[in-house]
Amino acid sequence: MVTAVGNLAGEGGRLILMPCAPMARQRALLLFSAIAGAVLAVAIVCGLLGAWGVAPLSLLPIAGVGMGIRTSYLRTQVREIVSIDGGMVAIDKHRQRIDERFEFQRGWAQVVLEQPLLPAPDLSHLFIRSHGRQVEIGAFLEDQERLDVAERLRKLMGPTRSFESCVGG
Numbered sequence: 001m002v003t004a005v006g007n008l009a010g011e012g013g014r015l016i017l018m019p020c021a022p023m024a025r026q027r028a029l030l031l032f033s034a035i036a037g038a039v040l041a042v043a044i045v046c047g048l049l050g051a052w053g054v055a056p057l058s059l060l061p062i063a064g065v066g067m068g069i070r071t072s073y074l075r076t077q078v079r080e081i082v083s084i085d086g087g088m089v090a091i092d093k094h095r096q097r098i099d100e101r102f103e104f105q106r107g108w109a110q111v112v113l114e115q116p117l118l119p120a121p122d123l124s125h126l127f128i129r130s131h132g133r134q135v136e137i138g139a140f141l142e143d144q145e146r147l148d149v150a151e152r153l154r155k156l157m158g159p160t161r162s163f164e165s166c167v168g169g
Contacts, residue, residue, distance in 0.1 A: 002141070002149055015152060017080040019140045028073040036062045080137050082128070084156050091128060091135050104130040109157055113150040126150055 003016040043058035074096050081092040089109045091102040108130045116123035126146045127134045138146050 002138075002145060002152075013084060013156070015082045015149060017082070017138050017141065017149065019076045019078060021076065023073050023076045025073070028069050032066055032069050035065050039065075075140070078140055082137060082153065089128060089157065091137060102128075102133075102135045104128060104133075106157060111150050111153040111157060113146065128153070 003018075039058050039062050043055045046052075046054035077096050079094045081090075081094075083090045083092070084106065087106045089104045089106050091104075093100040093102075110129045112127045112129055112134070114125045114127070124143050124146055125136055126138050126141075126149060127136050138149050141149065
């Protein structure tokens with residue numbers, strides 16, 4: 001999901017990039033509780049019927065489901081903000097307990113969209129480069145969203161440099 005926010009002068013603004021469906025912590029816990037509860041209920045019934053070996057083995061799928069839900073949750077807790085203000089381009093990456101900031105001079109920064117050699121879905125990469133440094137942005141976006149972000153950023157960093165031209169696109 002891409003949100004564009006401009007300033008009143010039209011000379012800069014921000015693009016906020018986030019996954020389309022961030023999972024709330026409460027929903028992740030509710031999902032895990034429901035699955036774990038069902039597995040434990042089956043294990044208890046099996047134990048009451050005399051198959052006590054099922055109970056310890058039921059912990060393996062619960063642990064696997066828990067790790068999967070945790071990984072999915074952490075992948076949705078990402079936000080990247082590309083700020084363009086005056087002569088600077090700043091990229092703020094916010095992940096679970098990790099905040100990074102990268103800055104480039106606007107006049108030298110390039111927007112590079114690398115396409116894969118083989119036609120395959122979601123394999124392109126979007127970078128902002130300058131002076132031998134590069135930062136990938138929007139790795140969690142779909143290819144079409146990455147293409148749209150690249151076009152918006154090129155308009156912002158190009159000779160016209162108008163944020164209004166990229167908000168409607």
